[in-house]
Amino acid sequence: MKYLNFLILLFAFSNVFAQPNCEAYKYYGDTLKYEACKKAMEISGHYQFSKKYQTILDESIEIDPTFDYAYWAKSIAYLKSGDFVSWKKLIDKAVELKPKNHLGYRGWCRYQFFRDYKGAIKDFEKLDSLVGYDIGQSQNGTYHLNIAKGLCYKAIGEKEKAVQIIEKQIKLNEKENFIGSYDYLHLGVLYLELGNFEKAIELFKKQSKDNELAENQYYLALAYKNLNKKTEYKSCLEKAKELYIGQSRMFDFYSNPMDKVYLENIENEIKTAYNNGHR
Structure with missing residues (x-):
């Protein structure tokens, strides 16, 4: 890489x-x-x-x-x-x-x-x-x-x-x-x-091997959420927050890349997981 x-x-x-x-x-x-x-x-x-x-x-x-x-x-x-x-x-x-x-x-x-x-x-x-x-x-x-x-x-x-x-x-x-x-x-x-969540997960895993990002784990969490895989959903959200704080996230000097997420997005999703009993 x-x-x-x-x-x-x-x-x-x-x-x-x-x-x-x-x-x-x-x-x-x-x-x-x-x-x-x-x-x-x-x-x-x-x-x-x-x-x-x-x-x-x-x-x-x-x-x-x-x-x-x-x-x-x-x-x-x-x-x-x-x-x-x-x-x-x-x-x-x-x-x-x-x-x-x-x-x-x-x-x-x-x-x-x-x-x-x-x-x-x-x-x-x-x-x-x-x-x-x-x-x-x-x-x-x-x-x-x-x-x-x-x-x-x-x-x-x-x-x-x-x-x-x-x-x-x-x-x-x-x-x-x-x-x-x-x-x-x-x-x-x-x-x-x-709505093709299995294919999405396959690609997010490839992204993880090539260049891991907070965004990648966030979207992977959403894919698992749609498949009702609660443990994986929770784990990916926590990893997304960790990566975001560690600066492993999408970046461009001049503009915000498409599909970029922010810490607020991740934390709000974590709250949703908690409130819905996923944690």
Whole structure:
């Protein structure tokens, strides 16, 4: 699991900070884009929210208004500062110029920051239609974009379709021995919500082996509760509280992941178990 987390972090870091190869533009004779690229690279060392950072990118765009990287790089500061209107205009321009490079990123942001599930699905599916290769990971490295797409379908109420998409991607991930940190958990919760409690338990147990979380034990407890397995129900709730207090829980720097639970949820369920005579 530690090796997986390292790879995920490495991928996320390289994806976020990847820079274009300016020399490639020069090699292919696109001198305008070469000059725009060289100008854009001057942002190195400048704070994203600084006037200098934005001015350099503006100058890059002035050199070549079709240089997609400059629009994408400018957009990041607006996203982080909460100016989503400006972010949208800039990222839309980057997508227009190079859809293969930026559709996945825009789709992920639509999912993560805006809960624009239908818009995210549209971006993921458009990207998939344009490329003949794997559409890749989310910007933070936590999910394959197809897992994110499945979660989007869940969010709009199409849970059976979500199951199909996530199951398919998990099988591919298993072949590569590259399971996402929350993949089994999300699929287990879907089966729990669809009333297939035995299948949900199977997946929660896989999640336990791969990456144990407070959320996982909480949902496992609910599955056992529905099967009237009182001892297991109680045990999982206690374990969920212990894991939560010990910081073993779902986490994202910028937003709350889908299916996340809080200590209050766990403690309220423990009270319910006690009041119903399960303890």
